[in-house]
Amino acid sequence: MSANAVSLYLDPQIRDWVLFPITLVMILVGFLRHYVVVLLQSAPKKLPRAAIREQRALARAQILRATAAHSPIPPQTYTSISNYLSEAFATGAYLKDGPPKGDGPSAAPNPMTDPAAMDGMMAGMKTQMVMMVPQMIIMGWINFFFQGFVLIKLPFPLTLGFKSMLQRGIETPDMDVRWVSSLSWYFLNFFGLNGLYRLVLGNDNLADSSQSMTASPFAGGATAAGPQDYVKLFKAERDNLEFSEGLYNWAGKDVEDRVLRKYGKLAPAY
């Protein structure tokens, strides 16, 4: 330490009774959360057959379109499949609840009224709660008991820019940036423990809450594949199909020339 810096001496008791406990509690809560989430996760709900059919109908068109520019199937077959799908999308043959009745505008499905979607959302919310509640409690605990504590000194110098990151909760303008406050130590752990969890619990662990914090329960993974307006999706897919029909080119169209050229029977085309 340079001579002119004001030395600060940390009581070793702070290390034993504040620094280690905070770290330990956060690690243990991470493990606990992993197992609680595993317990809370209900088995993925089985979709009824009609719903699977509806969901996968789009994939059919996508598979057809994927190879359209170099399609393996001859033109007649291609157009017949393409027309069939387009027709089916237009009449709604693949819709879960059968073709739409009447000509009233189909209301976008409301996730609050669809019980299946509601279940998915509840599951997401439950997971969120398990993530949030312990973090809030730990933060409250640190704020209540250890507010303004300086816990640790980093062994390397840092620029002033890190002050707000490392000394949250301590409003001193001239303290060396290397000192870390209790609240900042909490945040460092909060964002930095994922590596440890991954080491102990494996790659797909659920202990890290810093990632799930950013995801809202309404847009979370559980509901991302949830309610979708298939009527609209099918309509869009019909346009795509038409578009692909323009792109369509059979792989076998000039294949004889290609093969003849490959074997040197035809002059190469330049």
Add this chain to the structure above:
Amino acid sequence: MSLQSALEKLASYRTNNTRDSREVFRQGVVVLKSGRTSNLGDDGWAFLEQLTLASIDVGRLDVTDQCLKQLGERFPDSPRVDVLNGIRMEATESPSTVLNYYDELMNMDPSNAAVWKRRVSVLRRIGRIEKAVEELNEFLDTFYTDAEGWLELADVYASCNQYNSALQALAHVLLLTPQNPFAFLQYAETAYTAGDVPLALKMFLVVIDMNDREDEDTIPLGISVRAWWGIKLCSRQLIVSTPSYTSLSNTAVPKNIKLIDELATERVLTAYSGEQGVQTRSLVSTWMSGR
């Protein structure tokens, strides 16, 4: 046979999807006798499933029952074990009993693809082809991406001489696996059998075109020999009766069909130029010259 090497071999069979039931059974019994299946971890259960199927194949149902008992205790409600049980029943019970069992499973979970496929296979086996085709069509309407299912459908159609329908089914296989030359070969051969020779010719040529490893200096091997034979057969027919040939798919006959015919003759003869082909070469040449 050490336990370790047996396990390794079985694992490699699983990853490569090899169905060498005799070998799997021989090695599997060693592992099963050692009683170590429970502490193999997750691999142990995959191994038991593998051994179950292999032992049914070789007809040692006592071993099958042992495996199924262990699996059933560990996974009481697993649909996968249900299917294994069904396959076990197919070995001994009457088809109607098995069908009832599968119906029951389907009622519980209408979207169980594995059970559905087993049901279709039983229906086909007992000769209710019509019902099997109907079920298979419904299955494929829901699970479109099942290339195996489409192949099976094509096979059923072909067995009933419905080659055009088989072609339709194979077209879906082509869409699903556009990188598989064997699918193209099957499509070409089915088209040939259906009488659509120009289409068959094109598809045989695609098979050749897909094969990057061969050019004019190499000897055709494996799939390309078959494809070249196909090209030769088609071009020979087309040269004889070009104008009168109508193709159901409106495929045009290539204008340089003579060149293709020459090339095919040359390639087929090359295929028989190696040491193994010496005896048959004269036969092939006779066939080539006599038209």
